Amino acid sequence: MTSTLKIGTRGSPLALAQAHETRARLMAAHGMSEESIEIVVISTTGDRVQNRALREIGGKGLFTREIEEAMLAGEIDIAVHSSKDMPTLQPQGLVLDCFLEREDPRDAFITLDGTALADLREGAVVGTSSLRRKAQLLHKRPDLQVVEFRGNVQTRMKKLADGVAEATFLALAGLNRLNAQHISRQPVEPSEMLPAIAQGAIGIERRVDDTATDALLAPLRHAETHHRVAAERAFLAGLDGSCETPIAGLATLDGNTLTLKGEILRTDGSEVLTGSRTGPTEQAAEMGASLAVELLAQTTDDFFDWT
Numbered sequence: 445m446t447s448t449l450k451i452g453t454r455g456s457p458l459a460l461a462q463a464h465e466t467r468a469r470l471m472a473a474h475g476m477s478e479e480s481i482e483i484v485v486i487s488t489t490g491d492r493v494q495n496r497a498l499r500e501i502g503g504k505g506l507f508t509r510e511i512e513e514a515m516l517a518g519e520i521d522i523a524v525h526s527s528k529d530m531p532t533l534q535p536q537g538l539v540l541d542c543f544l545e546r547e548d549p550r551d552a553f554i555t556l557d558g559t560a561l562a563d564l565r566e567g568a569v570v571g572t573s574s575l576r577r578k579a580q581l582l583h584k585r586p587d588l589q590v591v592e593f594r595g596n597v598q599t600r601m602k603k604l605a606d607g608v609a610e611a612t613f614l615a616l617a618g619l620n621r622l623n624a625q626h627i628s629r630q631p632v633e634p635s636e637m638l639p640a641i642a643q644g645a646i647g648i649e650r651r652v653d654d655t656a657t658d659a660l661l662a663p664l665r666h667a668e669t670h671h672r673v674a675a676e677r678a679f680l681a682g683l684d685g686s687c688e689t690p691i692a693g694l695a696t697l698d699g700n701t702l703t704l705k706g707e708i709l710r711t712d713g714s715e716v717l718t719g720s721r722t723g724p725t726e727q728a729a730e731m732g733a734s735l736a737v738e739l740l741a742q743t744t745d746d747f748f749d750w751t
């Protein structure tokens with residue numbers, strides 16, 4: 445290969461770690477040299493706006509638009525993303541169909557002194573900007589107070605140190621990828637709190653008609669992750685999920701048998717609707733779609749209202 449493969453990514457520490465992991469996997473799979481793969485950092489609207497809740501400026505494409513424009517313009521060849529931040533539909537001409545082996549999909553509960561979620565004092569303040577985590581937490585513990593908590597891992601840890609909140613949640617996958625061993629964390633079992641759709645899975649987007657890049661990505665594709673993410677994202681798509689709706693879901697695989705658990709919540713945590721599907725991997729998308737239909741059928745008109 446004579447030309448350079450260009451990987452587009454956001455510039456956050458986690459995004460860069462994921463881009464470097466992708467480059468390392470490409471090098472290992474194809475014997476490519478480090479110089480033959482360039483990492484191109486692209487700033488997105490989501491990165492630039494730090495002072496407002498993301499949902500106020502709208503939509504899931506906030507962290508992807510500028511990267512996708514660069515790919516359509518041919519300035520980059522692939523884009524490396526956290527699949528959980530990706531809309532279910534990609535812009536015309538692009539496809540998200542390469543998923544690397546999934547990291548731990550669980551959330552982590554973070555306190556400075558190691559207090560467990562179950563031991564959090566009555567009325568404690570928890571910081572999170574995730575509507576899902578907020579709704580799930582309030583569903584279990586209506587006594588807790590949830591405050592908005594944006595920013596990268598360091599910023600959030602500083603807020604804990606400053607006493608802005610006593611606890612927060614982070615994705616275990618992110619902590620692992622950042623080698624953040626110094627941050628003490630307690631994994632939250634999915635039976636306690638279902639994670640976000642596709643949490644822990646790196647997704648690689650490319651141009652639909654770029655067959656050379658498609659072939660280059662082939663050895664990076666992880667089949668089990670693909671089936672699990674396909675079921676979860678079909679569930680999300682069926683719910684027309686935006687970041688305004690608390691949605692959670694996780695698919696697990698036992699041989700060729702996929703089990704998908706999914707839930708939707710009222711924003712204040714006062715109601716949660718859950719369900720599951722089990723079937724062969726070939727039916728991943730149908731399972732996700734039919735679970736979405738089942739849960740939507742149980743919602744009343746005001747279920748998605750802000751409360």
Ligand SMILES: NCc1[nH]cc(CCC(=O)O)c1CC(=O)O
Binds near residue numbers: 529615642644
């Ligand atoms: N919304 C930000 C985001 N997007 C992906 C991850 C973690 C890594 C992953 O899920 O792959 C995080 C941080 C977090 O939720 O703590």
